[in-house]
Amino acid sequence: MLEPTKVSLPPSTLFPVTITAILQPAGVCVARHTPILRYKYWHDVEEGEEANKVKKEFHSTFECPIEGEVQEWYVKVGDEVNTASFDVVSLMEPCTHSVQYGGLCAICGASLDQEDYTEFNNKDRAPISMAHDTSGLKVSYDEAQRIEKTSTDRLLGERKLILVVDLDQTVIHAAVDPTIGEWMRDPSNPNYEAVKDVQSFSLEEKILPHPSNAASLKYNSNATTTCWYYVKVRPGLQKFLEAMSDMYEMHVYTMATKSYARAIAKIIDPEGKFFGDRILSRDESGSLVQKSLKRLFPVSTSMVAIIDDRGDVWKWSSNLIKVIPYNFFVGIGDINSSFLPQRNGMIEPNKQTSVSPAALSKNKENEPKTEGENEANSSNGKPTENNTRDQDEDGKEKNTSGEDLKASPVDQLVQIAGGEDNPELLKAQADERIEVLEQQQAERPLAKLQKDLENSEDEEESDDDDTEESEQPHQHHHHHHKHLLTDNDEELGKLENALRRVHDEFYKELDKNREKNIPTEPDTNDIIPKIKKQVFKGCVFLFSGILPLGTNLDSADIVQWVRSFGAVVVADFVDTVTHVIATSGGTRKVQQAAAHPNIHIVYSDWIFACISEWKHVPEEKYKINVVRDETLDFSEQQQQQGQDGDDEDLDPETFMESLNRGNVDWEEIDKEVEDFMASSDDEDGDDDDDDNENDTDINETTNNSRKRDYSDIDNEPPTPKKSKPNPEDGGSSDIDGYDEDVLANELESDLL
Numbered sequence: 001m002l003e004p005t006k007v008s009l010p011p012s013t014l015f016p017v018t019i020t021a022i023l024q025p026a027g028v029c030v031a032r033h034t035p036i037l038r039y040k041y042w043h044d045v046e047e048g049e050e051a052n053k054v055k056k057e058f059h060s061t062f063e064c065p066i067e068g069e070v071q072e073w074y075v076k077v078g079d080e081v082n083t084a085s086f087d088v089v090s091l092m093e094p095c096t097h098s099v100q101y102g103g104l105c106a107i108c109g110a111s112l113d114q115e116d117y118t119e120f121n122n123k124d125r126a127p128i129s130m131a132h133d134t135s136g137l138k139v140s141y142d143e144a145q146r147i148e149k150t151s152t153d154r155l156l157g158e159r160k161l162i163l164v165v166d167l168d169q170t171v172i173h174a175a176v177d178p179t180i181g182e183w184m185r186d187p188s189n190p191n192y193e194a195v196k197d198v199q200s201f202s203l204e205e206k207i208l209p210h211p212s213n214a215a216s217l218k219y220n221s222n223a224t225t226t227c228w229y230y231v232k233v234r235p236g237l238q239k240f241l242e243a244m245s246d247m248y249e250m251h252v253y254t255m256a257t258k259s260y261a262r263a264i265a266k267i268i269d270p271e272g273k274f275f276g277d278r279i280l281s282r283d284e285s286g287s288l289v290q291k292s293l294k295r296l297f298p299v300s301t302s303m304v305a306i307i308d309d310r311g312d313v314w315k316w317s318s319n320l321i322k323v324i325p326y327n328f329f330v331g332i333g334d335i336n337s338s339f340l341p342q343r344n345g346m347i348e349p350n351k352q353t354s355v356s357p358a359a360l361s362k363n364k365e366n367e368p369k370t371e372g373e374n375e376a377n378s379s380n381g382k383p384t385e386n387n388t389r390d391q392d393e394d395g396k397e398k399n400t401s402g403e404d405l406k407a408s409p410v411d412q413l414v415q416i417a418g419g420e421d422n423p424e425l426l427k428a429q430a431d432e433r434i435e436v437l438e439q440q441q442a443e444r445p446l447a448k449l450q451k452d453l454e455n456s457e458d459e460e461e462s463d464d465d466d467t468e469e470s471e472q473p474h475q476h477h478h479h480h481h482k483h484l485l486t487d488n489d490e491e492l493g494k495l496e497n498a499l500r501r502v503h504d505e506f507y508k509e510l511d512k513n514r515e516k517n518i519p520t521e522p523d524t525n526d527i528i529p530k531i532k533k534q535v536f537k538g539c540v541f542l543f544s545g546i547l548p549l550g551t552n553l554d555s556a557d558i559v560q561w562v563r564s565f566g567a568v569v570v571a572d573f574v575d576t577v578t579h580v581i582a583t584s585g586g587t588r589k590v591q592q593a594a595a596h597p598n599i600h601i602v603y604s605d606w607i608f609a610c611i612s613e614w615k616h617v618p619e620e621k622y623k624i625n626v627v628r629d630e631t632l633d634f635s636e637q638q639q640q641q642g643q644d645g646d647d648e649d650l651d652p653e654t655f656m657e658s659l660n661r662g663n664v665d666w667e668e669i670d671k672e673v674e675d676f677m678a679s680s681d682d683e684d685g686d687d688d689d690d691d692n693e694n695d696t697d698i699n700e701t702t703n704n705s706r707k708r709d710y711s712d713i714d715n716e717p718p719t720p721k722k723s724k725p726n727p728e729d730g731g732s733s734d735i736d737g738y739d740e741d742v743l744a745n746e747l748e749s750d751l752l
Contacts, residue, residue, distance in 0.1 A: 004071045004090040005143065008669070009062060010119040011084040017041045019079045020059065025631075030091070033118070036070070036086065037062040065120030065591045068093040098140040100126040106137070128298045132251070133258075133277060137684040141298070147746045148299045155249060155303060156510075161503055161524065163248035164293070164309035165275075167264050168334045169325040171240075171492075173232045174264075178436050179447040181232040190483035191450070194328075195232070201263045202228045227437055229260070231267055232328040232487075240492040241274045247503045248305070251278040253291055255313070256336040258283040289340055291422055293319060302523040307495065309334075316560050317380045321498060324349060324491050324608055330484055331445055338436040339428075345547050345556025349608035402550060450484045457482060494612040501614065502528055533566035535610050540568045544582040544589035546604060562607060570645060579619075581607060585626035594626040601626055 017180040021038040024030050038061050043130070068091035075081065075088050099106040099331070101121065103113045112122040130147065139147070155161065168174060183189045184198055204226045242249060254261050266610045269275050282288060285295055291313045293301045301319055308314060309325040325348060440585040502524060509522040541562060553559045559569045570577065574594050580593040580601045595601045606622035 002092065002096060004092050005066060005068065005096060006087040006090045007065065008084055008087050009081060012119060012594055013084060014041045014043055014154075015084070016080050016082045017060075019075050019077050019081070021077060022073060022075075023061075024064075024070050026070050026072060030067065032065065032066050032067045033063045035061045036064045037075075062088075063118060064091070065118040066091060066093055090223060096140065096142075097122050097125055098143040100138045101134075101293065102136055115348070129284075129286065130286075130296060130298065132280045132296070133284065135286055144298045148297065152300070152303065155266050158509055159247075161248050161506060162297070162304045163244055163250045163499065164253050164296070164304060164306045164308075164319075165250055165304075166310075167252060167254040167261065168336050169309040169327065170307055170323055171234050171237055171268060171326075172264060173234070173326045173328040174335055175329040175446070176227055176335065177230070177329070177332070177444055177446045178228070178441060179444045180329070181228065184230075191485045194483060194485040194487045195230075197233075199231050199233070199267050200228055201231070201267075202226060203257075203259050203263060227441070229263070230329075231264065231351070232270060234326045234492055235489050236329075237268060237490040239742075240496050241269070243496050244499060245274050247500065250275055251280065253280045253285070253296070253306075254336070255282045255285075255288075255291070255340065259283055260336070289313070290315070293317065294331045302521060302525065305499060305524055305528060307499075307541060310337075310340075310343070311560060311564075312341060312557065316564065318529050320564075321495070321502075321528065322561055322564070322611075323495055324612060326491065328485060328487065329446060329488070332440070335437065335440070336433070339432050343557050345551045345553075345558055347546055347558050347604055350603070350605050446484065447557075453482060453484055491612060494614075498531075498614045501531060505531065529564070532564055535565040535614060535616055536562060536567035538578070539566070539616075540574070540576045540578045542569060542570055542573060542577045542580045542589060542593070544580055545584060546581055558604075558607075561611070565611060577607075582624060585624050588632075590624070590626055590631050591632050595626050614630060704705050 009015075018041070019039050022036075023038065024034065024036040027167045030036060038059065040057055040059045042055050042057055045056050045693070046052065047054045071090045071092050073089050081088065095105060095108040095110065097105040097107065097110065097112055100112060103111065103123075105112055105122075115121055123138075126140045126143070128139050128141060128144045129135050129137065130139055130144055131137040165171060170582065180195055180198060181200065183191045183195045184200075186192060204224050241250070252261060252265060252275050254264075256264075258279075261279050261281040265272075265275055266280055274692060280296065285291065291308075293306070297304060304319050306314060306317060307323050308320060309323050311320055311322045314320050318457055325334075327348065393689055505527050506522045506524060509527070513522070521624045536726040543558075547553075547556055553569055563569060573589055577593065577596075577599055580590055580599060580600060581604050582590050583603070584590070585594070585601070589731075590601055593601055601624045602619050602622040603624060606617070607620055609617045609622070
């Protein structure tokens with residue numbers, strides 16, 4: 001049933017106004033632009049030769065911006081209206097144009113592109129895009145509310161909820177490395193068993209402009225790219241989808257292209273019984289870098305759950321159930337995320353593969369990193385020493401913004417060009433994705449990893465032959481090489497249990513409310529966090545050797561993830577710490593925690609075990625055996641001495657930390673040193689060449705200081721050169737044979 005349309009005065013009206021006449025009474029049908037109201041207002045004008053401002057009275061007429069029957073007036077003669085948000089009249093229209101497509105009303109067929117002086121735009125009446133397969137279909141908020149209510153009533157009757165499903169690294173893993181196709185056709189290959197059920201398809205994709213911005217239509221390219229995709233379905237997917245279809249209405253939401261999404265849907269749901277046409281790709285989503293439930297459910301998300309391997313693209317929505325990424329093709333990551341924001345502080349569980357960490361590390365040095373890769377990790381899911389060593393040398397995760405991470409072209413354009421709906425960004429996004437795919441096809445990273453694995457095996461075998469005492473001194477060992485790829489993922493079974501708990505809790509609460517005649521319905525925004533937060537309730541985590549130097553805890557992926565499960569994360573050791581998450585027992589934080597028997601020191605796999613199970617699993621299986629270093633003293637007295645003592649009592653790590661805590665302007669320091677040296681040269685121009693050589697060395701040390709790595713702090717500093725007295729001090733300024741300024745200058749260069 002149609003509702004009356006309320007009409008107000010246009011925003012350009014000079015408020016306040018006073019109503020002077022009602023021209024059309026209730027019950028009268030009026031056409032568009034018919035005068036229906038008169039009013040008066042006051043405005044300052046300039047009069048006279050001296051241009052004095054005088055307030056004068058003016059009269060005006062308001063013309064109806066729509067056609068229809070006048071239902072009710074909300075004002076009368078003499079009333080004052082102060083704002084455009086105040087409705088003055090309501091009319092019953094023959095059509096409210098609540099559903100629009102391509103500039104036309106989908107109900108009456110009227111053209112809605114016309115704009116006139118009334119400042120009323122019919123397009124603004126249907127701003128919401130709800131359809132999966134197009135962004136051109138728009139509805140009004142009232143229509144969206146009606147559609148959602150109908151859907152909600154149907155789902156409640158079927159006792160179902162809504163599940164939004166991501167594709168890449170959530171239910172499938174895809175790659176374009178041609179090596180996969182070769183392995184699939186070679187039964188003798190050690191990876192054949194793992195890839196024999198991999199499915200493939202080819203796409204010829206056009207680089208299309210983004211539909212949300214008309215200006216982007218200027219970017220028109222006929223360029224196409226044909227690419228073969230290899231898709232590994234996550235183990236147990238069919239069983240998972242069958243179980244979920246009884247409890248959830250499922251929707252696909254992916255940042256991949258429309259053609260890619262539909263090709264994947266044909267693989268995982270060939271009959272269309274699980275998803276149907278409920279597939280939303282980035283071509284229709286309205287955003288290149290973010291996902292939003294409002295795109296599909298603009299009114300309410302109280303019955304929605306999300307499963308996705310990324311939390312950042314959802315801004316860590318309370319509806320989100322973040323899953324452990326499916327990394328079947330080692331080192332490939334998400335091929336459709338090259339244009340997404342870089343993930344900060346991401347770690348992954350230990351993947352039981354045959355590839356050695358050294359082999360994977362060597363290969364990654366020679367290939368570009370995609371967004372799906374964990375740049376701070378080796379193949380076994382544990383951070384490499386290079387990325388974390390600096391963190392543990394000073395015992396802190398620096399609370400910085402991670403500015404050392406290089407932004408992608410898309411990230412740069414979003415920041416510089418003022419948003420993601422601009423032609424340059426669209427072209428950069430398309431170009432970047434194609435470049436990543438072509439690079440993977442050309443470089444064949446999986447073939448490199450397999451080769452490195454085989455070489456590593458041969459070296460180990462050669463070492464064994466050299467040490468083995470045998471009567472046959474030259475015997476060759478022919479055997480099948482280890483396989484790079486493994487197919488032992490069990491995440492979907494655990495995810496099914498978690499989603500079943502959410503479903504059961506929702507309807508348990510709903511039934512309880514109905515029994516008590518409580519009109520409110522449960523909300524998954526409350527249910528999901530309530531269950532999750534029980535997992536790490538009361539836990540205080542300290543990461544050691546996990547997060548790279550400079551990681552901001554508030555933006556680190558793993559930190560946000562464990563916080564969503566109820567954990568508190570701290571940057572430094574405090575008495576309330578319950579768990580230290582580490583990669584080994586040799587870090588400073590681990591050694592400090594080892595003195596407290598009540599603190600659990602565990603590998604990061606314990607976190608993932610808890611997250612997968614949605615329960616606090618015992619720590620024993622994941623404990624790190626720590627050998628105490630008795631030479632280290634972490635007593636409160638020593639820590640207090642380190643904070644309050646003189647500079648000479650500070651160890652180099654603590655001193656470096658104290659420097660970094662402040663906003664030290666090293667350029668200004670350099671300038672002062674140079675000015676001092678210049679003044680010294682002017683006043684002592686008759687000095688010999690040795691002094692000039694000294695000055696040159698000092699300046700070179702200063703200019704090159706920023707090229708040194710912080711890790712140089714562990715090296716012995718060079719012996720400072722002896723300097724002559726500063727004549728402005730009236731005597732020698734040497735302390736024990738060293739000049740203070742030169743010593744400070746060289747200390748600065750050594751620390752940087």
